[in-house]
Amino acid sequence: MTSDVSAPPMLLNICNMSKSYKDYGSELRRVASWLLPVPMKQETTILHDINIQLKSGEAVGLVGENGAGKSTLLKLIVGTLKPSTGSIQVNGSISAILELGMGFNNDLTGRQNAAHSAALMGHTPDQIRAALPDIEAFAEIGDYFDQPMRLYSSGMQMRVAFAVATAFRPDLLIIDEALSVGDAYFQHKSFNRIRDIQAQGTALLIVSHDKEAILRLCDRVVLLDGGTVLQDGVPSTVMDYYNAVITDRDSPVTVSELPSGEKQTSSGNGAAQVTSVKLQQLDGKSAHTLYVGQRAILTVDISVFEDLPELVVGYSIKDRLGHTLFGTNTFHTKQMLTEVKKGQTIQACLAFDVNLGAGNYNLSLALHSADTHLEHNYHWLDYALIFEVVNIEHPHFIGTNFLNTAITQHVCSEQINAKPLDKEKLEHD
Numbered sequence: 001m002t003s004d005v006s007a008p009p010m011l012l013n014i015c016n017m018s019k020s021y022k023d024y025g026s027e028l029r030r031v032a033s034w035l036l037p038v039p040m041k042q043e044t045t046i047l048h049d050i051n052i053q054l055k056s057g058e059a060v061g062l063v064g065e066n067g068a069g070k071s072t073l074l075k076l077i078v079g080t081l082k083p084s085t086g087s088i089q090v091n092g093s094i095s096a097i098l099e100l101g102m103g104f105n106n107d108l109t110g111r112q113n114a115a116h117s118a119a120l121m122g123h124t125p126d127q128i129r130a131a132l133p134d135i136e137a138f139a140e141i142g143d144y145f146d147q148p149m150r151l152y153s154s155g156m157q158m159r160v161a162f163a164v165a166t167a168f169r170p171d172l173l174i175i176d177e178a179l180s181v182g183d184a185y186f187q188h189k190s191f192n193r194i195r196d197i198q199a200q201g202t203a204l205l206i207v208s209h210d211k212e213a214i215l216r217l218c219d220r221v222v223l224l225d226g227g228t229v230l231q232d233g234v235p236s237t238v239m240d241y242y243n244a245v246i247t248d249r250d251s252p253v254t255v256s257e258l259p260s261g262e263k264q265t266s267s268g269n270g271a272a273q274v275t276s277v278k279l280q281q282l283d284g285k286s287a288h289t290l291y292v293g294q295r296a297i298l299t300v301d302i303s304v305f306e307d308l309p310e311l312v313v314g315y316s317i318k319d320r321l322g323h324t325l326f327g328t329n330t331f332h333t334k335q336m337l338t339e340v341k342k343g344q345t346i347q348a349c350l351a352f353d354v355n356l357g358a359g360n361y362n363l364s365l366a367l368h369s370a371d372t373h374l375e376h377n378y379h380w381l382d383y384a385l386i387f388e389v390v391n392i393e394h395p396h397f398i399g400t401n402f403l404n405t406a407i408t409q410h411v412c413s414e415q416i417n418a419k420p421l422d423k424e425k426l427e428h429d
C-alpha cells in the first residue's frame, strides 16, 4: 500500500459532523439536566452529517437560504460551538469576522478591543503593539478608535472587526456576511484587502448573499440547504443550482452535462416550457459566433401546458465565470402576456446589440409570473445557448462591455489657448 507523503494535510477537514440543540423547555430544567436525568422536550438537528474539506489557499463560498445553517457551521469551525457528533480538524491559524459585535466589549475602546481580540488569536504583546497602527489606519474611524465601542455605529464596529481580523495573515480567513456591511468606500477597501491576503496564500471561507462577490472571490461554492450539503463544486454551477432551488420547493431541478462539458440547470413547475431557442444575425443566419456591436435576434419557442394569468419571458447573458452581464424580462419591458391558455404556443423574439467584449458567453432563459421567478417559476433554463463574440471591426478594447467610444483631441501649444472640446464630433453617429 502506498500513500502520498508529499500531499499536505487538509487545512480544514469536517467529517460526518452534525450539530443538534437540546430544548429542555426552561433554563432551570437545562441546568438541572447537568445533575439529574431531566427529560428534554425536543432535540433539533441544525446540521446533518456535514463533510467539507478545504485545502491551503483555496477560496470557498458558503451559500444557502436564511436558516440553512451557515453561521452555525462557521461558529463550529472557529470553535465557539462544539459538534454533537463527527469531527472538525483545522491545521492552521484562523481569523474570523463573524456576527457583528461578537467578541467585542462595548465598554472598551476600539483600540482596547482590537488588542484584546488579537491576544485571543494568540498574538504576543509585541506583535499586537506593532500591528495596532495598521489596524487604526485601516479602520479609519478617527478619534472614535479611543472611544468606548458603545458609541460606535454598526459600520464602525465592522471596520474595527475587519481591520483586526486581517491585520495578521491567517491560514484561513472566515467572513460571515461582512462583505456588504459598511459604506461603499469601505466595502471596496475590504474587498481589495481580502484579495491581497488571498494572493499571499490565505484560504477563504465566505458566507455572503452577494452572488457577484462569491463568484469573484471563490474557487468553489458549497450550498447548504436545511442543514445538509446540497451541492459542492464549481461556483457558476452551484450558483445556478441555488437560483433554481430558492423557488418553488416542489418543482424538480435537473442538472445535465452538455457536450461542451458545462452543467445545464433546468427548473420549474412545467406550466410553460421553452421548446427551442435560436440565435440569429439580422439577415436570419443562425449564429453561434457574433460580432462586437452587431444586432442579434434571439427566438424562443414556448409551449403552454396550463392556463396562466401571467407569463413573463426573460433572458440573461453570463460570462464563462457565471457573472451576469445583462438580464431583463417582459415584466420590465411592460410586455407581460396575460390570460395565456393551455395548449397555446408562443414565439418570443428578443433583439439586442451585442455590446460585449470578445469571448464566450452563455444565455439563460426564464418563464415565470411577475417580475422574478421566485413565486411561480414555470421554466428556468441555464446554458440555453452558448455563443462566442469576436471583434473584427472595432479598435482593440478590454473588458466584457463594449462602449462605442468616439475620441477627439486637441494638442494646444499654450494652455491659455486651449479650445473647448468639440461636442458635435463626440456625438454618436
Ligand SMILES: Nc1ncnc2c1ncn2[C@@H]1O[C@H](COP(=O)(O)OP(=O)(O)OP(=O)(O)O)[C@@H](O)[C@H]1O
Pocket: 021, 044, 046, 064, 065, 066, 067, 068, 069, 070, 071, 072, 073
Ligand atoms: N442556540 C440555538 N438553539 C436552537 N436553534 C438554533 C440556535 N442557533 C441557531 N439555531 C437555528 O439553527 C438554524 C440555522 O441558523 P443559522 O444562523 O446557522 O443559519 P444561517 O444559514 O446562518 O441563516 P442566515 O442566512 O439567516 O444568517 C436556524 O433554524 C436557527 O433558528
